Amino acid sequence: MDHVGMDLGKRERQIAILTEDGELIHRRIRTERPRLVEVFGRWPSAKILLEASTESEWVACCLEDLGHEVIVADPNYAPMYGQRRRRVKTDRRDAHALVYACRAGIYRPAHRTSPEHRALRARLAVREAVVRTRAAWITGLQSLLRREGCRLRSGAPETFITRVEELTLPPALTPVIAPLLELLGPLNHQLEVLDKELERLVAAHEAARHLITVPGVGPVTAAAFVATVDDVTRFRNAHQVEAYLGLIPSEWSSSETQRRGHITKAGNARMRWLLVQGAWCILRRRKRLETAALRHWAERIAGRRGRAIAAVALARRLAGILFAI
Helix, strand or coil, X not given: CEEEEEECCCCEEEEEEECCCCCEEEEEEECCHHHHHXXXXXXXXXXXXXXXXXXXXXXXXXXXHCCCEEEEECCCCHHHHCCCCCCXXXXXXXXXXXXXXXXXXXXXXXXXXXXXXXXXXXXXXXXHHHHHHHHHHHHHHHHHHHHCCCCCXXXXXXXXXXXXXXXXXXXXXXXXXXXXXXXXHHHHHHHHHHHHHHHHHHHHCHHHHHHCCCCCCCHHHHHHHHHHHCCHHHCCCHHHHHHHCCCCEEEEEECCEEEEEEECCCCCHHHHHHHHHHHHHHHHCCCCHHHHHHHHHHHHHHHHHCHHXXXXXXXXXXXXHHHHC
């Protein structure tokens, strides 16, 4: 069987092919599906190694449809690049290192998310982009209003247009902010549609339905957790999930010296942020009896280390609870 190392790029990819006879072939092709089919469609069944990246999933699926064995590898696994010199890095050298790693089996396969959860993550990414866009526009409008001495009453982002219409604006300011105000209406509508669709998907997903019963966890957090964890059986225990989400302390230890620092912040930053926000909800809502045990546990930590560290500790425990469910 031939072995192939493939270094992916936005426009082009570098390919190194090691044949059964030991011949090494280098090729550079454009990152396009028709070109990939043209090159590998008639090629005998091969074992192909490529790094996990934005393009890796569709490339892997395309090559598997052509009858090849594809391994999507973790790019952080240093031994995979044992054949490459540290001071010289090119696409050709990367492909060369990948093909020899493929033949020797020196790689660590990356987890490939299921199509269902990849689509869910895409929906969440779109929703986050819309929310960030609305927040940026509202911040810009608030700055313009404050500059003219206009005081806006507090309220939810959905009521921003109504609250602006209550003000008596200077004549020169009205045409300035009009374009953004006109765009905010459709943006609010799109976000409402996205939220309703997300609620429908969560209601139809068995695991996500159970997750939203946890205090501080809504449809967005439940959907994000399900999509991030994907196959829950790949984790042996809750601690592995917490480490995967970057919620465990970093550590520099040697001999009798042990130093622990801030959390590692590995993995999905958005999922980690959502868990911390859920933890703050539990800490701030003191009247909820069902969260009393968790809140008291976190408040004991807050007394020693501060509320910010207590919130992160509670987020870590919340991740363990969601994993258990």
